Amino acid sequence: MKIRLMSHNVWGMYAPDVVGGVFNRNELMRDIYLEELPDAIGTQEFSEDIRIHGLPEMIAPAYRELDLSEVVAAYGMKNLFTPIFYRVETLEVLDRGFELYDRAYNNHDSKGAAWAVFRHKASGEVFTLCNTHYWWRSGEEHDRARVGNSRVVLSLMERLPKPFFVMGDLNCRVDSEAYRTLLAGGLADVQRLAADTVDSNTHHAYPTLDRERGLFGGAPKPNGGYDKSIDHILVDADHGSGARVFRILTHDNACNTSDHCPVYVDWES
Secondary structure, eight states: OEEEEEEEEOOOSOOTTSOOOOTTHHHHHHHHHHHHOOSEEEEESOOHHHHHTTHHHHTTTTEEEOOOHHHHHHHTOSOOSSOEEEETTTEEEEEEEEEEOOGGGOGGGOOEEEEEEEEETTTOOEEEEEEEEOOOOOSHHHHHHHHHHHHHHHHHHHHSOSSEEEEEEOSOOTTSHHHHHHHHTTEEEHHHHOSBOOOOOOBOOOOEEETTTTEEEOOOOOOSOGGGOOEEEEEEGGGGGGEEEEEEOOSHHHHTTOSBOOEEEEEEO
């Protein structure tokens, strides 16, 4: 089995002091996804604004959104902010689910873990993908909330098929307790495992809007190394040797999609 898995925070939730909106960003994301062709894409901050402007339709029919409508309704949520999109040509869904994180530390029900068990059509092999967005505020209380997020992820790994991949905007660096909790629970970071890897931060300043042209652009490249990153992809340690390539896309179009760069892993059994 050879698979490419991508994670991307698409910046669908806007801080009050930042000019937000979609404009050309969906088109930039579409072009990146269809060029890189990951087998599955885990997104974060996939707001109703991103949906209204048609990104799911832009990447169809190559990609289909994992249907989690029943569980979203059961939670009383208005929108799923962490959807998974998968290539219908390469993957078949065997099981799926979603865990909403503690609502005491959860803005707009945007923090949770969507997961799917996939069968790789060409090989028949099975794997689990968990796409997540952790709580974001700073301070000891909020660090503990992120540790709780990690424990939810580990509980999913315990009961779902392996290899088990988890990826997303964890809102924490590699020296944090939440990240270390994942490692202690049996996960390994593909950035450290892949023979072909990069050492870069994944987060950068927002792109800016040219109001006359209606286009976002001018986003800077990330500063610093991976030790400053808050976006991660991990796999259960027993399957870590399958990590071949780890990439952080930092070209202009990638940076102009969001304040987070798309990241992906190429993994082979």
